[in-house]
Amino acid sequence: MRATIRDVAREAGVSIATVSRVMRESDGVRAATRERVLDAARTLEFVPSHLGRQLAERRHAANGIVFPDLSGPYYAEVVLGYESVAGELGRSVLILSTRGRDDAEAAVEAMAERCDGLVILGRTVSNRTVERLAARGANIVLVARPPVGGVDSVTARNRGSARALTEHLLDLGARRLVFVGDPSTSPDVGERLRGVREALVPRSEVVIHHVDHLDEQAGARLVGDYLTRALPDAFVCANDELALGMLRRLRAAGVDIPGRVMVTGWDDVMAAEYAGLTTVRQPMRDLGATAARLLDELISGARAHPRHEVLPTELVIRSTTLGKDTP
Amino acid sequence: MRATIRDVAREAGVSIATVSRVMRESDGVRAATRERVLDAARTLEFVPSHLGRQLAERRHAANGIVFPDLSGPYYAEVVLGYESVAGELGRSVLILSTRGRDDAEAAVEAMAERCDGLVILGRTVSNRTVERLAARGANIVLVARPPVGGVDSVTARNRGSARALTEHLLDLGARRLVFVGDPSTSPDVGERLRGVREALVPRSEVVIHHVDHLDEQAGARLVGDYLTRALPDAFVCANDELALGMLRRLRAAGVDIPGRVMVTGWDDVMAAEYAGLTTVRQPMRDLGATAARLLDELISGARAHPRHEVLPTELVIRSTTLGKDTP
DNA sequence: TTGAAAGCGCTAACAA
DNA sequence: TTGTTAGCGCTTTCAA
Numbered sequence: 001m002r003a004t005i006r007d008v009a010r011e012a013g014v015s016i017a018t019v020s021r022v023m024r025e026s027d028g029v030r031a032a033t034r035e036r037v038l039d040a041a042r043t044l045e046f047v048p049s050h051l052g053r054q055l056a057e058r059r060h061a062a063n064g065i066v067f068p069d070l071s072g073p074y075y076a077e078v079v080l081g082y083e084s085v086a087g088e089l090g091r092s093v094l095i096l097s098t099r100g101r102d103d104a105e106a107a108v109e110a111m112a113e114r115c116d117g118l119v120i121l122g123r124t125v126s127n128r129t130v131e132r133l134a135a136r137g138a139n140i141v142l143v144a145r146p147p148v149g150g151v152d153s154v155t156a157r158n159r160g161s162a163r164a165l166t167e168h169l170l171d172l173g174a175r176r177l178v179f180v181g182d183p184s185t186s187p188d189v190g191e192r193l194r195g196v197r198e199a200l201v202p203r204s205e206v207v208i209h210h211v212d213h214l215d216e217q218a219g220a221r222l223v224g225d226y227l228t229r230a231l232p233d234a235f236v237c238a239n240d241e242l243a244l245g246m247l248r249r250l251r252a253a254g255v256d257i258p259g260r261v262m263v264t265g266w267d268d269v270m271a272a273e274y275a276g277l278t279t280v281r282q283p284m285r286d287l288g289a290t291a292a293r294l295l296d297e298l299i300s301g302a303r304a305h306p307r308h309e310v311l312p313t314e315l316v317i318r319s320t321t322l323g324k325d326t327p
Numbered sequence: 328m329r330a331t332i333r334d335v336a337r338e339a340g341v342s343i344a345t346v347s348r349v350m351r352e353s354d355g356v357r358a359a360t361r362e363r364v365l366d367a368a369r370t371l372e373f374v375p376s377h378l379g380r381q382l383a384e385r386r387h388a389a390n391g392i393v394f395p396d397l398s399g400p401y402y403a404e405v406v407l408g409y410e411s412v413a414g415e416l417g418r419s420v421l422i423l424s425t426r427g428r429d430d431a432e433a434a435v436e437a438m439a440e441r442c443d444g445l446v447i448l449g450r451t452v453s454n455r456t457v458e459r460l461a462a463r464g465a466n467i468v469l470v471a472r473p474p475v476g477g478v479d480s481v482t483a484r485n486r487g488s489a490r491a492l493t494e495h496l497l498d499l500g501a502r503r504l505v506f507v508g509d510p511s512t513s514p515d516v517g518e519r520l521r522g523v524r525e526a527l528v529p530r531s532e533v534v535i536h537h538v539d540h541l542d543e544q545a546g547a548r549l550v551g552d553y554l555t556r557a558l559p560d561a562f563v564c565a566n567d568e569l570a571l572g573m574l575r576r577l578r579a580a581g582v583d584i585p586g587r588v589m590v591t592g593w594d595d596v597m598a599a600e601y602a603g604l605t606t607v608r609q610p611m612r613d614l615g616a617t618a619a620r621l622l623d624e625l626i627s628g629a630r631a632h633p634r635h636e637v638l639p640t641e642l643v644i645r646s647t648t649l650g651k652d653t654p
Numbered sequence: 655t656t657g658a659a660a661g662c663g664c665t666a667a668c669a670a
Numbered sequence: 671t672t673g674t675t676a677g678c679g680c681t682t683t684c685a686a
């Protein structure tokens with residue numbers, strides 16, 4: 001059995017209160033006494049129990065982060081940015097992936113019980129759940145999701161860059177665009193579509209091609225629909241994975257890109273560079289880091305009013321819209 | 328203030344023990360009583376405190392996982408596989424990234440205090456720390472790292488596939504190989520190099536090109552060294568990112584691949600496919616899932632003797648060793 | 655500067 | 671079937 005505070009107290013010939021003071025480095029303990037306690041702790045290999053401490057302090061010293069998945073580079077980067085800041089702030093990080101979980105909402109609520117606050121990415125849980133948690137007093141920061149009630153949020157600029165991306169396509173002569181992705185799958189995607197629409201000029205148009213999953217398979221699959229009929233001037237994909245999937249099939253079919261059709265993605269994942277994909281880069285790590293800081297302010301009570309941060313994004317032009325096909 | 332078990336007991340007119348029984352779904356409570364308690368809990372919005380429960384049960388119901396980084400796809404996938412199994416087993420998952428942390432060892436030891444067991448990936452902490460934790464009674468599973476003492480481990484087959492990969496290169500006529508990566512950075516890399524050596528035939532040779540970081544930048548950088556002098560027949564890279572970085576620079580310099588020089592990676596990340604990179608696929612998600620199961624056995628005390636799992640890997644041949652340069 | 659004692663919110667052994 | 675009570679390991683008044 002591991003040594004407890006009482007064992008140390010006995011060994012050092014002091015009370016448990018004194019041991020507690022020494023271990024917490026609170027002052028008001030004579031140097032000689034402190035030494036005796038530290039000696040005792042060392043010989044007994046005493047390590048204060050987090051469990052006991054947390055119960056007494058009624059705090060977890062841990063934060064949670066909820067995300068749909070970690071396969072794509074996007075969420076992994078966000079989580080990483082989050083972890084690094086949370087770690088610096090002395091908090092442990094609990095993770096929860098809702099992918100393939102039918103009890104996501106319950107799992108998130110359970111998680112909320114185990115930490116002092118949590119970050120929720122994208123469309124992992126319903127607004128109702130967010131509101132219920134907030135009402136219950138949980139500290140919450142939403143990422144890549146529009147604000148709900150008085151809850152903090154951090155998002156990357158979608159509309160403006162989608163507009164810039166679209167203007168780039170229009171400049172190159174594109175008029176018939178197909179937006180690939182479902183605006184209802186994520187708030188981000190909805191905003192991107194809005195940006196595309198805002199950029200339209202007379203005689204240009206955008207058609208939405210709905211897909212359920214924003215992954216390579218879906219992208220590759222939908223190419224078939226277009227090989228038998230007319231191709232648009234450009235495919236504006238909701239994310240890179242979708243675009244990469246399309247690209248592969250289009251190239252395999254010998255379609256000239258960007259000559260015959262242009263393709264764009266969103267995120268600027270690592271593979272995008274190798275595929276020569278024009279896309280929009282998001283500050284993924286910063287999203288996580290910013291969320292961690294906002295959450296810390298909430299937990300430490302340094303701030304009462306909600307904040308909504310919007311981080312900048314950047315258009316990255318490559319060969320799928322400009323230049324020859326080989327990257 | 329949130330309701331406690333005592334509030335519910337008072338509201339329902341029973342003792343706290345009964346409330347506890349109902350909340351834990353332990354039987355031996357009359358249906359009518361249970362209903363009264365559940366009603367009271369509902370009206371008071373009572374949610375049992377994990378803190379109190381954990382202290383009483385002296386367990387955390389949480390596992391930790393320690394990794395160097397999450398940027399590459401490799402660790403993200405392992406973590407994902409881990410989280411999904413741990414989640415199913417009803418455990419929360421704590422994460423800790425050692426990247427850019429100078430107090431990694433201390434952070435890991437602190438983490439060990441907050442969970443019932445932990446998984447350690449690669450070379451994140453020293454053997455000494457692993458041994459100290461094990462001696463202290465911590466439940467540990469090592470991933471992508473050779474066994475230490477009586478500690479569980481899970482690794483992917485490195486040597487055999489490295490041998491197969493090398494034989495593939497030799498079959499294509501390669502004789503002068505350069506192994507890129509530092510065997511000392513990770514045990515996996517050391518094993519891969521060993522596999523390469525085992526495959527060598529008379530008049531073939533392998534030279535090691537040491538690099539500190541196994542990322543794209545490092546790969547791109549070291550290409551310069553070879554453009555001014557003779558290229559080998561093949562670059563065998565310790566991972567895909569390194570290979571992708573080299574590939575980009577080599578292609579930019581107009582070097583014919585695989586005609587002039589062949590290139591191979593390891594991991595089969597998403598970008599590898601777009602780059603046409605010959606590589607070895609690892610069951611990344613499975614590594615994490617297997618680790619989670621082993622850890623659960625340790626924690627639940629279902630197993631006493633250490634286990635060492637080795638998962639299969641698969642050679643994936645693409646255009647950087649076979650075929651024309653365009654993927 | 656130190657100690658005694660009362661919690662923190664729960665579980666679990668024992669008694670009724 | 672239910673209640674009483676003693677912890678779990680710590681923090682934190684309040685007194686000395």
